[in-house]
Amino acid sequence: MSQSTLQAVDYLAPNAKELFVASLKETGFGVLKNHPVEQASVQSIYTNWQTWFNQADAEKEASLYNKGSQDGFFPARISETAKGFTQKDIKEYFHYYPWGQCPAELRAEVHDYYTKTSAFAAELLSWIEELSPADVATHYSEPLSSMIQDSEQILLRILHYPPLDGDEEAGAIRAAAHEDINLITILPAANEPGLQVQAKDGSWLDVPSDFGNLIINIGDMLQEASAGYFPSTSHRVINPQGADMSKSRISLPLFLHPRPDVVLSDKHTAKSYLTERLTELGVI
Numbered sequence: 001m002s003q004s005t006l007q008a009v010d011y012l013a014p015n016a017k018e019l020f021v022a023s024l025k026e027t028g029f030g031v032l033k034n035h036p037v038e039q040a041s042v043q044s045i046y047t048n049w050q051t052w053f054n055q056a057d058a059e060k061e062a063s064l065y066n067k068g069s070q071d072g073f074f075p076a077r078i079s080e081t082a083k084g085f086t087q088k089d090i091k092e093y094f095h096y097y098p099w100g101q102c103p104a105e106l107r108a109e110v111h112d113y114y115t116k117t118s119a120f121a122a123e124l125l126s127w128i129e130e131l132s133p134a135d136v137a138t139h140y141s142e143p144l145s146s147m148i149q150d151s152e153q154i155l156l157r158i159l160h161y162p163p164l165d166g167d168e169e170a171g172a173i174r175a176a177a178h179e180d181i182n183l184i185t186i187l188p189a190a191n192e193p194g195l196q197v198q199a200k201d202g203s204w205l206d207v208p209s210d211f212g213n214l215i216i217n218i219g220d221m222l223q224e225a226s227a228g229y230f231p232s233t234s235h236r237v238i239n240p241q242g243a244d245m246s247k248s249r250i251s252l253p254l255f256l257h258p259r260p261d262v263v264l265s266d267k268h269t270a271k272s273y274l275t276e277r278l279t280e281l282g283v284i
């Protein structure tokens with residue numbers, strides 16, 4: 001992966017679509033600047049949820065996640081173990097769905113973000129569809145943007161990586177290397193660095209995370225639906241060092257999940273694929 005492939009693409013440039021989709025094809029990641037997702041809204045969500053995560057565990061656990069439906073708070077003691085790893089990630093998070101649990105005072109703001117960013121994701125999916133070669137597009141069972149239309153599975157995850165105190169389990173990191181399960185993920189740059197993506201040669205590259213950038217990555221479901229044309233690349237969040245260990249990190253991925261009935265490939269619907277992956281993660 002050459003350095004240039006992960007440079008931010010100006011959403012307002014005339015060739016934005018081509019540059020962005022070329023980056024996704026090459027690296028599984030694309031970075032946008034001058035995009036319509038409002039930074040003030042992202043900042044406000046970070047601030048308000050930092051306050052929420054600062055509460056005592058017992059208060060947060062009043063919104064403990066529901067095992068079947070997966071909405072609500074996932075404490076650090078339950079947090080995911082990435083596929084192929086034995087240590088849990090050093091993180092806690094909240095899963096927001098419009099039909100699910102949410103602290104009342106925070107609902108309107110995340111819902112507004114969820115709705116607007118899902119609509120923007122549909123535009124990006126139509127870019128991806130338009131620039132898919134004909135032999136790849138023939139695998140799509142319906143337009144990519146319609147796969148998420150009326151989907152109740154689109155997931156907004158508010159993630160909190162707490163400060164590190166040095167007592168962490170040896171080898172545990174904030175988010176171990178993994179691939180996302182869904183079609184695409186939309187991730188505003190977090191308030192602290194640490195996100196890295198794996199290049200084709202196996203090396204790890206920092207994702208340019210200037211505050212205000214929007215990071216988009218391909219997930220396994222789009223890799224499956226495009227018969228491997230768009231790669232779902234491994235990424236991770238590494239631990240801070242030195243003085244930065246005392247800082248929390250907040251991030252806000254929106255995982256674009258199709259409706260469960262969407263046919264991804266000869267082998268899988270979105271539902272069968274998701275069940276297989278969540279079982280591997282040990283969260284259902």
Ligand SMILES: O=C(O)CCC(=O)C(=O)O
Nearest residue numbers: 159180190195237251253
């Ligand atoms: O926190 C981040 O920057 C990335 C999070 C992530 O990759 C995930 O939750 O799937």
Ligand SMILES: [Fe+2]
Nearest residue numbers: 178179180235
């Ligand atoms: Fe991820």
